[in-house]
Structure formats: C-alpha cells, structure tokens
Amino acid sequence: MAHYLFTLPKKAVKDYELLEHTADIGIRVKASDLAGLFKSAALAITDISAEKQKTQYPEKHKIVIAQKADNVEELFVNWLNELLSASAVEGLIFEDIQINQVNENFIDAIAVGCDIRNYKVNTEIKAATYHQLKVQKTASLWLAEVIFDV
Amino acid sequence: MSDNIPLEKIDDYHWRIPRGYKPGMRVDGLIYADEKLLKAIREDKALEQVANVAFLPGIVKSSMAMPDIHWGYGFPIGGVAATDPENGGVVSPGGVGFDINCGVRLVKTNFQYDDIKPKLKELVYALFSDVPCGVGSKGDIRVTSKEEKQILVKGSKWAVEQGFGTQEDLECTEEYGAIPGADPGVVSERAYERGRAQAGTLGSGNHFLEVQVIDQLYGREECDSLGLDLGQVVVMIHSGSRGFGYQICDDYVRTMMPCLKKYGINVPDRQLVCAPVNSPEAQQYLGAMRCAANYAWNNRQCLMHLTRKTFERIFGMSWQKMGMHLIYDVAHNIAKLEKYEIDGKEKILCVHRKGATRAFGPGHPALPERYKKIGQPVIIPGDMGRNSYLLVGTEKAMQETFGSTCHGAGRLKSRTAASRSINSDMLLKELESKGIIVKASGRATVAEEAPQAYKDVNDVVDVVHNAGISKRVCRMRPVGVIKG
Numbered sequence: 001m002a003h004y005l006f007t008l009p010k011k012a013v014k015d016y017e018l019l020e021h022t023a024d025i026g027i028r029v030k031a032s033d034l035a036g037l038f039k040s041a042a043l044a045i046t047d048i049s050a051e052k053q054k055t056q057y058p059e060k061h062k063i064v065i066a067q068k069a070d071n072v073e074e075l076f077v078n079w080l081n082e083l084l085s086a087s088a089v090e091g092l093i094f095e096d097i098q099i100n101q102v103n104e105n106f107i108d109a110i111a112v113g114c115d116i117r118n119y120k121v122n123t124e125i126k127a128a129t130y131h132q133l134k135v136q137k138t139a140s141l142w143l144a145e146v147i148f149d150v
Numbered sequence: 151m152s153d154n155i156p157l158e159k160i161d162d163y164h165w166r167i168p169r170g171y172k173p174g175m176r177v178d179g180l181i182y183a184d185e186k187l188l189k190a191i192r193e194d195k196a197l198e199q200v201a202n203v204a205f206l207p208g209i210v211k212s213s214m215a216m217p218d219i220h221w222g223y224g225f226p227i228g229g230v231a232a233t234d235p236e237n238g239g240v241v242s243p244g245g246v247g248f249d250i251n252c253g254v255r256l257v258k259t260n261f262q263y264d265d266i267k268p269k270l271k272e273l274v275y276a277l278f279s280d281v282p283c284g285v286g287s288k289g290d291i292r293v294t295s296k297e298e299k300q301i302l303v304k305g306s307k308w309a310v311e312q313g314f315g316t317q318e319d320l321e322c323t324e325e326y327g328a329i330p331g332a333d334p335g336v337v338s339e340r341a342y343e344r345g346r347a348q349a350g351t352l353g354s355g356n357h358f359l360e361v362q363v364i365d366q367l368y369g370r371e372e373c374d375s376l377g378l379d380l381g382q383v384v385v386m387i388h389s390g391s392r393g394f395g396y397q398i399c400d401d402y403v404r405t406m407m408p409c410l411k412k413y414g415i416n417v418p419d420r421q422l423v424c425a426p427v428n429s430p431e432a433q434q435y436l437g438a439m440r441c442a443a444n445y446a447w448n449n450r451q452c453l454m455h456l457t458r459k460t461f462e463r464i465f466g467m468s469w470q471k472m473g474m475h476l477i478y479d480v481a482h483n484i485a486k487l488e489k490y491e492i493d494g495k496e497k498i499l500c501v502h503r504k505g506a507t508r509a510f511g512p513g514h515p516a517l518p519e520r521y522k523k524i525g526q527p528v529i530i531p532g533d534m535g536r537n538s539y540l541l542v543g544t545e546k547a548m549q550e551t552f553g554s555t556c557h558g559a560g561r562l563k564s565r566t567a568a569s570r571s572i573n574s575d576m577l578l579k580e581l582e583s584k585g586i587i588v589k590a591s592g593r594a595t596v597a598e599e600a601p602q603a604y605k606d607v608n609d610v611v612d613v614v615h616n617a618g619i620s621k622r623v624c625r626m627r628p629v630g631v632i633k634g
Contacts, residue, residue: 022194022221023561073420074407081400088393089343122594123565124355126248126396130403130420131223147223149248149396150355150565 015040016047019145025125026132026147035099037135037142038076038107042083042097045148050093050119057115061092065109072104073135076144079107080128091116125150152197157181157188163617166212167201174416175204180212182556184613187217190562190605194221196228202418203231207426208239210492210499214551216506217613218560218605222247224421227505227561230554232490234499235427240415242424243406243435245502246485248399250439251446252357252390253481255323256529256540257454258376259461260473261383263363263629266465271587273361273464274630278589280460281359281453283352283634291452298346299334305444306451306479314455315476321518323479324508324526327447329486333437338401341438345394345445352389352453352634356599358531359457360386361630362538368622372524372542376477378624385474386538386626387453388531390483391446398442402435427487427500436485443484450479477540478527482507482557490552501552509543509555509620528620532559532607534588534599534631535581539611539622546618555620559607568603569594581631590633599633 015036019026027044031037063086069075087094092113099109126149134145158166165188167179179200183191191197196219203225204213210232219228224244233239266273291314293301301308306327309315320327352359364382367373378384391398409415409425417424425431454476458469465472485502492499510516510526517526525542532538536559547553563571574596581588590596608625615622 018566020564020566022196022564023227024223025565070407078404085340085344085393085397085400089340120592122592124353127400129223129244130423133420149223 016044019147021147024147025123025150026145029144030141032141034102034104034142037144038079038102038109039097039099041076041080041144041146042094042111045080045083045125046094049123049125050121052118053120054118057118059115061090061113063090063092063111063113065111066107068106070105073133075105075107076135076146077128077130077133080146083111084125084127086111087113093119123150152192152195155197155201157197163613167197169204172201172418174418175201176206177204177209178212179204179215181215181219182613182617182619183217184609187605187609187613191219196221196226199224199226200229202422203229203245205417206231206233206240206242206422206424207415208233208235208237210234214554216554216556217610218505218556218558220560222504224419225502225504228556229504230502230506230551232499232501232552233427234492234497236497239427239500240424241427241432241436241485241500242422242502243399243402243439244421244423245504246399246439247483247504248396249390249483250395250398250442251481252483253446253450253479254386254388254529254531255450255454255479256477256527257385257387257457257474258378258477259383259385262381263383266361266383269464270361270630273460274587274589274632276460276464277359277457277630278632281352281456281632283357283591283632293346295342295346298342301448302334302337302441302444303332304328305447309448309451309455315451319451319454319476321520322476323447324481325447327451327479328444329440331437332440332444333434334441336434336437337441338397341394341397341401344397345392348392348394351392351449352632353392355595355634357389357634358534359453359632360534360538360628362386362626362628364624365627366625368624369542372623375524376527376623384626385457386529386531387450387457389446389450389453391442392449394445395442398438402438406431406435439485443481446481447479478529480507480529488552499552501554503554505557506554507557508553509541509547510553511543511545511548514548525621528555530556530558530607530611533601533604534628534633535584535586535601536627537607538626538628539607540624540626541611541614541620541622544618544621547620551619555614556610559604559610561603562605563603565598565603568600569597572597572600572602586628586631588631588633595633
C-alpha cells in the first residue's frame with residue numbers, strides 16, 4: 001500500500017502499546033532514556049490519531065516546545081498537552097521530535113510537523129490526563145502510562 | 151473491575167458505597183442503577199471513581215452516579231457532585247472535563263417520517279456536507295478575535311444577533327444560552343487561537359447530528375404541550391466547546407495543581423485537582439469555564455442554523471414553515487452555582503455535572519414560562535442504532551440529585567475493543583437495512599460508536615424514570631446519522 005511509504009518510521013509505531021479504557025485511550029511507552037520516552041509518547045499521539053495519505057503539502061514546520069514542571073509526571077502531561085495544543089493551533093501533525101534537552105523538570109524540544117491536510121485524522125485526542133498516570137524509572141528502562149481524553 | 155467495592159442496596163434503584171470504604175471519603179457514594187446495569191457498571195473502574203470524588207472538600211450529601219456511569223478520568227462519566235463553598239467546598243476542572251458544556255439540543259419539525267422518507271438520503275448527505283464535522287474541522291462561520299470575545303460573554307445570543315436564530319431559541323436553551331460570570335480576561339491566548347477557527351463545527355468522536363422519528367409516547371400531557379406526536383421528525387445535535395474548552399481545562403488543571411498543597415487538599419487522583427470555590431484560582435477557572443460554556447451554546451446554535459438552512463434547501467420552504475423550533479438545549483459537562491435547601495437552610499452549592507444533565511422540576515424559577523408547568527426538557531441521546539429520549543425534570547430530582555439525571559447510554563466497550571470486534575462496513579449495511587442512513591467522516595468512528603459499544607439507553611432511562619429523578623416523555627429512533 002503506497003501510503004506506507006509516508007507513514008512514520010516503524011520504530012516509532014512500535015514504541016507504545018494501547019491500554020484498555022472504557023471511554024478513552026491509554027498508552028504504555030517504554031524507552032531506555034527520558035528523551036526516548038518523551039519522543040515515543042509524542043509520536044504515539046500521531047500514530048493513534050492520524051494516517052498519512054498524501055504529500056501535497058510537503059513543507060516541514062518546526063515548532064519549539066519548552067516546558068517545565070515540579071516533577072517528571074507533570075512534565076510528561078504538560079509536554080503531551082502542549083503538543084496537542086500546538087498541533088491544533090498550527091494545523092500540523094508532528095512526524096518527528098528532536099529533543100535538545102530533557103530532565104525530570106524541564107524539556108526543550110523541536111516538534112517537526114507536516115500540514116494536517118496530508119493526513120486522514122481518525123481520532124481526536126482532546127488531552128492527556130493525570131488519571132492513573134505513571135512515569136517511572138525501572139532497573140533498565142523508563143516507563144510511562146497515560147490516559148488520553150478522546 | 152470493581153468487584154471489591156462494597157455496595158449496599160438501598161432499594162431497586164439506589165445503591166450505596168459506604169464512606170467507610172476508603173479513609174478520606176467525606177460522604178457516601180450513591181449509585182442510581184438496577185441489578186442489570188450494575189453488572190455492566192462493575193466491569194470497569196467507575197465505582198472506584200465515585201468513591202474518589204467523595205474525597206472532595208465540602209462535598210454535600212453524596213458522590214452521585216447516574217445509571218449511564220462509566221470509567222472516565224478523575225470523575226466518573228455520569229457523576230454528580232455538589233460542594234458547599236461556605237464549608238470549604240471546591241470546584242474541580244476534572245469534574246467538568248475537557249469538553250466543557252458538551253451538550254445536546256433537540257429541534258422539532260412539522261414533518262412525519264413519510265414526508266421526508268423519499269428525500270432522506272439526500273438530506274443526510276446534504277447535512278454531512280453543510281455542517282462542518284470531523285477532527286479539527288473548521289467552520290464557514292468565521293469569527294474575528296473581537297467577535298470571539300463577544301461569543302464568550304453572549305453565548306447563543308451572538309448567533310441570534312447575526313441572524314442565526316431567534317429570541318425563542320434563547321428561551322429554549324439552558325441559561326438562556328449564556329451563563330453569567332464569563333470572564334474573557336482569564337482565558338489564555340492559546341485558547342482563543344484554538345477556538346477561533348472552530349466556531350460552528352460539530353467535532354468528532356461521539357458528537358453527532360441525527361434525524362430521528364418519535365416512535366413511542368409516554369407522557370401525553372407533556373407531548374401535547376411540546377407539540378410532539380408519534381411519527382414526527384426531530385433533529386438532535388450533540389457537540390461541545392471544541393478545542394477552546396479543551397485548552398481552558400488544560401490551562402486550569404495546570405494552574406490548580408499547586409492548589410492541592412496550598413490549600414491542604416487530599417484527593418486520591420490528581421485529575422481531581424481542585425481549589426476552594428472562593429479562592430482566586432477557582433474564581434478564575436469559573437470565569438474561563440463559563441466562557442467555554444457560552445462558546446458551546448453559541449456553537450450548537452450555529453449548528454442548528456446550518457441544519458435549518460439545509461432543510462430549507464432540500465424541502466424548498468422556510469424553517470418556520472417546517473416548524474423547526476428548538477425544544478431545548480442542555481449541557482452535560484458543567485459546574486454551576488445553584489441554590490438548594492440543605493438541612494432546612496438555603497445554600498448556594500457548586501454543582502458539578504460530568505456526563506450528567508440538569509433536570510429541574512416544574513415551577514423552577516430558572517425555567518422559561520413555557521416549561522414551568524411540565525418541568526425542564528431533558529434530552530438523552532442513545533446510540534446510532536437504537537433510541538434516544540426526551541424526558542422532563544422532576545421535583546424528586548431537586549430533592550435527591552441537585553436537579554440532575556443521566557446524560558446518555560454510557561459506554562460499555564472501549565473504543566479499541568469496539569474497533570477490534572466490529573466491522574464498520576457490515577455495521578453500516580446492517581443499519582441501512584433497519585432504515586438508518588449513516589454518513590461519517592471516518593470509518594474508525596463508525597466502529598467506535600457502534601451500538602454494541604454502548605449500554606442500552608432504554609435500560610438507563612428506565613432507571614431514572616423509575617427512580618423518579620426524571621420522567622419519560624417520548625422515545626425516538628434514528629433514521630439519519632451524521633458523525634464527525
């Protein structure tokens with residue numbers, strides 16, 4: 001199928017799993033570091049909500065996203081909600097994330113997006129929530145679980 | 151699963167989660183359900199959320215759940231909680247949700263089903279094309295920055311001033327289409343940006359526009375008063391405050407996060423973040439939330455205007471001649487300051503309705519003259535394959551549930567489970583064989599919103615009717631469905 005040529009790199013698509021929730025959609029993300037965790041969660045939003053169908057508007061747009069918070073969980077929710085908000089305002093679907101700096105209280109990144117008109121958008125994610133939110137460091141990995149209001 | 155939660159049967163329709171279930175619960179949980187619905191309710195974590203809401207400071211009477219309750223985030227969907235500001239009562243943005251003033255309106259017509267049947271497909275396709283829908287849809291009704299600010303204060307009245315409706319429409323809208331106390335000064339620039347392009351758009355997910363036919367009458371007096379009869383065609387519109395409301399909620403969840411520590415509030419789920427109603431943070435949230443509520447009422451007014459225009463085009467006569475009068479418009483995600491008598495004393499309470507509908511009984515001063523006798527019309531959408539209902543509020547709702555009732559069928563299956571198990575092509579054919587034409591922006595939406603994904607609204611309405619917190623007036627079945 002031709003449009004697969006334009007979808008996200010496979011790695012990004014595989015970097016999350018869906019969690020069951022009656023009304024909304026939850027995801028679990030794992031990564032070896034915080035940068036990978038934040039990036040995978042961001043790209044999971046794209047994977048859940050949109051499917052690339054054309055490249056009529058090929059121009060890439062770069063949006064700077066900088067967030068700070070008292071702890072890593074708040075930072076994670078703020079990051080995702082900022083991406084959702086920026087995506088809605090700019091009319092972009094984010095296809096890549098370049099993280100300049102991230103720690104448990106701060107993230108500075110560039111979200112690279114493409115015009116939403118290239119996409120078929122199937123699901124509107126309204127926001128990331130704090131309900132059953134987890135952002136944890138295990139022995140070898142970072143793990144996050146978040147439920148989106150859809 | 152909620153198998154471990156103790157539930158005491160009060161009677162056939164009332165169940166209690168005793169406040170002793172979790173240390174920190176300030177009141178009992180009270181569930182409106184029968185045995186059948188309770189089985190479905192126990193399948194997810196909604197009951198745990200009912201118990202969590204009981205932690206809110208200043209909560210009065212009980213943390214209530216309507217029979218369409220299901221697992222949400224923070225509050226359960228189908229939850230009602232009132233807090234007393236004089237007693238440390240709080241307001242929680244999570245008790246309203248991201249889609250502030252998501253709600254529904256019902257418009258009648260003079261048509262009988264047979265009158266529109268030959269043109270039904272054309273009508274549904276025309277509505278789909280004329281009413282902007284789908285994710286991130288942008289409307290033809292473009293507003294400037296200045297106009298957007300006016301909308302936040304004026305609500306539906308803004309649309310009426312543009313010629314998109316009448317004074318009668320305002321009378322037939324909860325809060326007359328604009329809740330007082332909206333403060334555009336506490337709305338972020340980002341919210342303005344998100345809202346500007348989406349005025350007059352339906353949205354996606356469970357939002358819809360349906361052409362329906364009345365197939366059962368229950369309250370003859372109320373039907374006569376409302377001018378409704380068997381076989382009559384009505385239109386139901388379900389939408390909310392779009393990206394504007396999502397941004398307000400996100401902004402104020404962030405603002406209130408430090409309030410837990412600042413005001414010494416203990417809640418078991420951070421999505422229940424809240425602040426005392428009389429605090430500056432809460433006052434700002436309420437001012438912004440009311441802006442979003444007014445945005446949503448204006449939005450549904452614009453959507454109704456577009457619907458009337460489409461009917462005019464298809465049937466070649468004015469909407470007035472087709473009798474397309476608004477029956478009522480109700481919010482089902484909102485927090486409002488309302489007056490109730492508690493222990494013999496009149497109190498202003500902050501009533502959260504998260505997936506619950508206001509259901510004021512006859513004679514309530516907030517109702518227009520035309521509904522003083524029968525009570526407030528309550529519109530309950532079901533799913534796209536079964537039924538929807540029109541009810542009226544009751545005095546018992548005023549006594550028991552802070553004038554509240556259910557808001558819909560309530561989800562049974564997750565969206566992912568529905569998408570996995572339901573073939574949207576087969577579903578569309580099945581619905582068409584039942585005389586229901588569906589036009590949707592995306593196939594995914596069709597499967598996610600399949601009737602099998604919802605509880606049977608008939609069961610839900612049976613409970614609220616039998617419990618006396620609202621009264622059945624008539625039932626509708628869908629014949630044309632537009633999904634975002």
